[in-house]
Amino acid sequence: MVKNEVEIEPEVKEPQVEQMQEQQLVSISDDENLPALSNPALHRYLQEISQYELLSREETDELAIRFRETGDQDAAYRLVSSNLRLVVKVAMDFQKYWMQNFMDLIQEGNVGLVQATKKFDPYRGVKFSYYAAYWIRAYVLKFIMDNWRLVKIGTTQAQRKLFFSLNKEKKLLEAQGFQPEPKLLAERLNVKEKEVVEMGQRMDNWDVSLESPLRSDSDDEQKNFIPSRGPNIESTVAGKEIKLKLAELLEVLKDKLNDKERMILEKRLLTDEPLTLQNIADKFAISRERVRQIEVNLLKKMKKYLEAEMPDIVDFFDGEKIVINSKDD
Numbered sequence: 001m002v003k004n005e006v007e008i009e010p011e012v013k014e015p016q017v018e019q020m021q022e023q024q025l026v027s028i029s030d031d032e033n034l035p036a037l038s039n040p041a042l043h044r045y046l047q048e049i050s051q052y053e054l055l056s057r058e059e060t061d062e063l064a065i066r067f068r069e070t071g072d073q074d075a076a077y078r079l080v081s082s083n084l085r086l087v088v089k090v091a092m093d094f095q096k097y098w099m100q101n102f103m104d105l106i107q108e109g110n111v112g113l114v115q116a117t118k119k120f121d122p123y124r125g126v127k128f129s130y131y132a133a134y135w136i137r138a139y140v141l142k143f144i145m146d147n148w149r150l151v152k153i154g155t156t157q158a159q160r161k162l163f164f165s166l167n168k169e170k171k172l173l174e175a176q177g178f179q180p181e182p183k184l185l186a187e188r189l190n191v192k193e194k195e196v197v198e199m200g201q202r203m204d205n206w207d208v209s210l211e212s213p214l215r216s217d218s219d220d221e222q223k224n225f226i227p228s229r230g231p232n233i234e235s236t237v238a239g240k241e242i243k244l245k246l247a248e249l250l251e252v253l254k255d256k257l258n259d260k261e262r263m264i265l266e267k268r269l270l271t272d273e274p275l276t277l278q279n280i281a282d283k284f285a286i287s288r289e290r291v292r293q294i295e296v297n298l299l300k301k302m303k304k305y306l307e308a309e310m311p312d313i314v315d316f317f318d319g320e321k322i323v324i325n326s327k328d329d
Helices: 017-022 040-049 057-070 073-081 084-092 102-119 128-147 157-175 182-189 193-204 233-254 259-269 277-284 288-309
Strands: none
Touching: 040 084, 040 102, 057 073, 057 128, 073 102, 084 102, 084 128, 102 128, 157 182, 182 193, 233 259, 233 288, 259 277, 259 288, 277 288
16 A cells, blocks of 8 residues: 655644664563553564664664665665664654554554655765654554544644644643633644634543443444434324325316416426416417416416415414426526
8 A cells, every 4th residue: 555645743742762773762561551561463563674774873884885886775775674663762752642442553654664765865965764754653643543534534734733732731831820721721832722623522422432322231323312303203194294285286276277277387387497478489489478477367366276275274384485486488
């Protein structure tokens, strides 16, 4: 699967990259409280990557120059494999934002490491691990924001800032004795008050699938209890019955109309593609104004007839617009 390149510099604390290459970043011991041992797959992965040799600054620069100048894949492989522990270190800083599978963060971070290897310019004098940490972090952040909710929540720079800083800023204000009101938070984080409120609401509530059961011992799904905003069953059935009755009455009315009135009713008032006044005038060799007058009288006749035969029709259509085609042209 091809990943889109992401070039963002997230606002999080920079890792201590200066010492990352000089020591093993993740220790593997028998301590059951270590994240590595709470996840067998992660434990095995850490054991595997611990076998890769750590490189010195000089070795890293040499490999980076060789890859940039010649495209040597072996050099790229050694650069990536020797920094896999850096990915784990960076990913661990984001565990609190992703409580599902920690390996997901490592996987995305590894993609960022590969991108860093492709983009790294060894002639700028920047340490590779420092440069790679930004790419790793960018991919981890993008993955979290894309998947933390069913609907993406970090689509703008302000939202990304709020996602990672809102709760921290709330705790800081509370520790200082201030009430973390949206207005104060917006001023401190330099965002709009509305964005603070919206992000707070979205972070405080988890997504629930509409197909998920209401309770663990229930066969009822969440969607079965969503209120319908449309008409209820009684209104729908009543509406169908009245429309059928209305259609029957109009059929009876047609027999009481002359040719001109019947033409206007069928070809102009009760059709989705009504004829114009001029079309009907041409068919009967009369003026357009005369057709308009016949139509006005017909509508009055229809109203009187329906009110007499179906008195409750006005109550049924109360607040509901009856659309009858009546275009001038």
